[in-house]
Amino acid sequence: MNLGIEGRWALVCAASKGLGKGCARALVADGVNVVITARGQEALEVTAAELRAVNPSVTVKSVAGDITTEAGRAAALAACPQVDILVNNAGGPPPGDFRDWDRNAWLAALDANMLTPIELIKATVDAMAERGFGRIVNITSGAVKSPIDVLGLSNGARSGLTGFVAGLARKPDLAGRNVTINNMLPGLFDTDRLHASTQSTANAGGRDYQSVLDAKRGGIPAGRFGSADEFGALCAFVCSAHAGYLTGQNLLLDGGAYPGTF
Numbered sequence: 001m002n003l004g005i006e007g008r009w010a011l012v013c014a015a016s017k018g019l020g021k022g023c024a025r026a027l028v029a030d031g032v033n034v035v036i037t038a039r040g041q042e043a044l045e046v047t048a049a050e051l052r053a054v055n056p057s058v059t060v061k062s063v064a065g066d067i068t069t070e071a072g073r074a075a076a077l078a079a080c081p082q083v084d085i086l087v088n089n090a091g092g093p094p095p096g097d098f099r100d101w102d103r104n105a106w107l108a109a110l111d112a113n114m115l116t117p118i119e120l121i122k123a124t125v126d127a128m129a130e131r132g133f134g135r136i137v138n139i140t141s142g143a144v145k146s147p148i149d150v151l152g153l154s155n156g157a158r159s160g161l162t163g164f165v166a167g168l169a170r171k172p173d174l175a176g177r178n179v180t181i182n183n184m185l186p187g188l189f190d191t192d193r194l195h196a197s198t199q200s201t202a203n204a205g206g207r208d209y210q211s212v213l214d215a216k217r218g219g220i221p222a223g224r225f226g227s228a229d230e231f232g233a234l235c236a237f238v239c240s241a242h243a244g245y246l247t248g249q250n251l252l253l254d255g256g257a258y259p260g261t262f
């Protein structure tokens with residue numbers, strides 16, 4: 001299927017690895033020029049080179065910086081001639097016990113997983129509406145639907161973003177101008193983050209890594225973890241010319257792990 005977004009520009013945040021990279025790769029394969037960001041320059045440059053090899057006819061720019069800071073966001077936006085597509089992403093907050101989280105821990109989580117996407121939406125959405133095309137995808141988490149107790153910082157910050165987006169996406173001056181805003185909710189995907197969180201669960205419980213990993217996989221009806229490429233493929237469709245009627249939605253990709261009907 002031709003997605004109808006060839007030649008568009010996308011800003012894909014936190015994209016040197018994992019799900020962000022999967023989204024950037026799918027967009028590049030469909031002819032979208034991208035600006036990718038991450039804090040670590042080395043991995044970012046390797047990914048930029050990989051993306052250029054996927055589709056030599058597009059422009060791939062990389063901007064090293066922390067997207068949760070004002071300076072990081074300004075640099076990313078400055079590198080993108082126009083933002084037709086915005087993929088909001090950043091690292092997730094650490095697990096823990098809510099009794100240990102002070103105000104600063106909460107502010108860091110809110111900055112990364114709620115306020116940063118809101119700032120980037122604010123910076124880009126009006127120009128999208130003026131041009132009559134815009135696609136915004138926020139990578140949140142399956143934890144928005146099925147909260148995980150040790151990930152309280154994530155549950156709280158991402159639910160705040162979800163509530164905000166639910167209202168914003170339905171504004172007629174955006175939805176009526178072909179600007180869509182949707183959230184993608186990953187369940188368990190085979191990325192560095194999954195392996196790091198598996199290791200920390202194993203360490204905390206005095207268990208071995210493989211048994212924790214197998215237990216996680218065992219809870220997924222699909223019998224496997226998701227791949228960044230399949231996450232990216234859905235992201236590219238949501239950003240496509242064909243998806244203009246899809247807005248304000250929370251799209252869960254979890255291999256059937258969520259047990260509810262809705």
Ligand code: NAP
Nearest residue numbers: 014016017018019038039040067091092188189191192193
């Ligand atoms: P990942 O494999 O660890 O990749 C994270 C990427 O984000 C890296 O490129 C990292 O590069 C970049 N990054 C992190 N913090 C950043 C920052 N402040 N500014 C700029 N770039 C930043 O993680 P992932 O699995 O793709 O997860 C992506 C998001 O989905 C996270 O918020 C995670 O919590 C959420 N999620 C993932 C899963 C899963 O199963 N994988 C499930 C639910 C939710 P640098 O470190 O160099 O900056």
